Amino acid sequence: MDIIAAHQHGLIEQLDDEVAALAGRPCEHGQRAMVLHHLYDHSGGGHSWTLVEARRAMRISSALAALRRKLAQWGWRAANREQAREALECLSDALGEASRARAAAAYRAYRLSATKALRGEAEQSLSSALLAALDHCHAARRAGDEFALEARLALAEESERFAAAAVDRTVLDAFWIAVGETSLRRAARRLLGDQALARAAARDGLRGWAKVERLLLNDPALPASFRANPAQHFYALQRMLRDRRRQQWREACDREPDAFELAA
Numbered sequence: 001m002d003i004i005a006a007h008q009h010g011l012i013e014q015l016d017d018e019v020a021a022l023a024g025r026p027c028e029h030g031q032r033a034m035v036l037h038h039l040y041d042h043s044g045g046g047h048s049w050t051l052v053e054a055r056r057a058m059r060i061s062s063a064l065a066a067l068r069r070k071l072a073q074w075g076w077r078a079a080n081r082e083q084a085r086e087a088l089e090c091l092s093d094a095l096g097e098a099s100r101a102r103a104a105a106a107y108r109a110y111r112l113s114a115t116k117a118l119r120g121e122a123e124q125s126l127s128s129a130l131l132a133a134l135d136h137c138h139a140a141r142r143a144g145d146e147f148a149l150e151a152r153l154a155l156a157e158e159s160e161r162f163a164a165a166a167v168d169r170t171v172l173d174a175f176w177i178a179v180g181e182t183s184l185r186r187a188a189r190r191l192l193g194d195q196a197l198a199r200a201a202a203r204d205g206l207r208g209w210a211k212v213e214r215l216l217l218n219d220p221a222l223p224a225s226f227r228a229n230p231a232q233h234f235y236a237l238q239r240m241l242r243d244r245r246r247q248q249w250r251e252a253c254d255r256e257p258d259a260f261e262l263a264a
Contacts, residue, residue: 012121015111021241023104026096029061031237032103034226037216038234039110046137046147048209049156050106052201053163055212057099058219059200063191064092070187084182091175095192098172102163109162114138130158 024031036054039047067088071081112122113134122131133155140147179188190196204212217227226233 008117008120011115011117015108015115015118017245018238018242019104019108019111021245022107022238023100026093026100029057029096029099030222032099033057033216033219034222034230034234034237035107036103037213037230039107040213041230042141043110043137044141044144044147045209046140046152047110047155047159048152049159050110051209051212051216052156052204053102053106054216055204056197056201057103058216058221059197060095060099060192061221064088064095066191067184067188071184074183080183084179084184087175087178087182088184088188091179091188091192094172094175098167101166101168105163105166106159109134109159127158127162129154130162133158 022031022035024035033054036050036057039050040054043050071084071088074081109122109126109130112118112125113131115122126134133151136151137147137155139145140151176188179185207215216222217230223233225236
């Protein structure tokens with residue numbers, strides 16, 4: 001491996017570590033919403049799919065909380081309640097993993113396409129249609145031009161296709177079947193089913209992006225510091241996660257008995 005290839009490999013590893021940290025744990029829907037909003041903000045509002053996806057993350061979080069409350073309130077027999085609880089928690093984990101994969105795919109694609117040094121990786125990892133759509137988005141952002149509606153729609157379509165391909169539907173569908181065997185099935189489908197989430201996203205598209213962004217920023221489940229200054233909050237999150245990775249790396253080195261000798 002030559003010096004340039006080694007440098008690019010290091011940049012890709014660094015980006016992948018950052019992507020994994022920002023995508024968070026399955027339960028961290030709020031963190032993913034803030035990361036996705038950052039992409040929308042950074043793109044000058046051109047990458048509107050990321051705003052829709054941020055709202056999707058918060059809807060999933062809110063719906064899961066509502067289903068847990070419903071489960072606690074219903075006067076079921078203990079056996080039925082336990083079956084429903086286990087199925088819901090498995091579905092929650094699967095939805096979280098799916099949300100994590102979608103956000104990671106979107107963030108990585110955006111960063112790869114925006115970084116000249118990683119163009120080769122972008123061309124290998126992204127479809128030509130998605131890369132072209134992202135290129136148009138970045139060009140409009142850099143020039144300060146309005147991102148044309150047709151180009152915005154193309155980016156949204158390709159982004160959704162790319163994000164959906166990152167999800168393991170086999171696992172997710174299996175847990176939907178498990179929930180379908182409990183009394184939560186109707187409520188879960190109404191709040192969290194693919195059709196319900198798609199209808200909610202379509203409603204957002206009709207509201208206008210400025211209003212949709214206000215709805216996200218005013219979501220009470222998100223931190224006040226995010227509402228006050230979304231960009232500053234994101235960069236603080238980025239720094240915190242970077243520091244945490246460094247600390248974890250140092251602690252891992254300290255646990256190795258020969259780490260000091262190797263370093264010397």
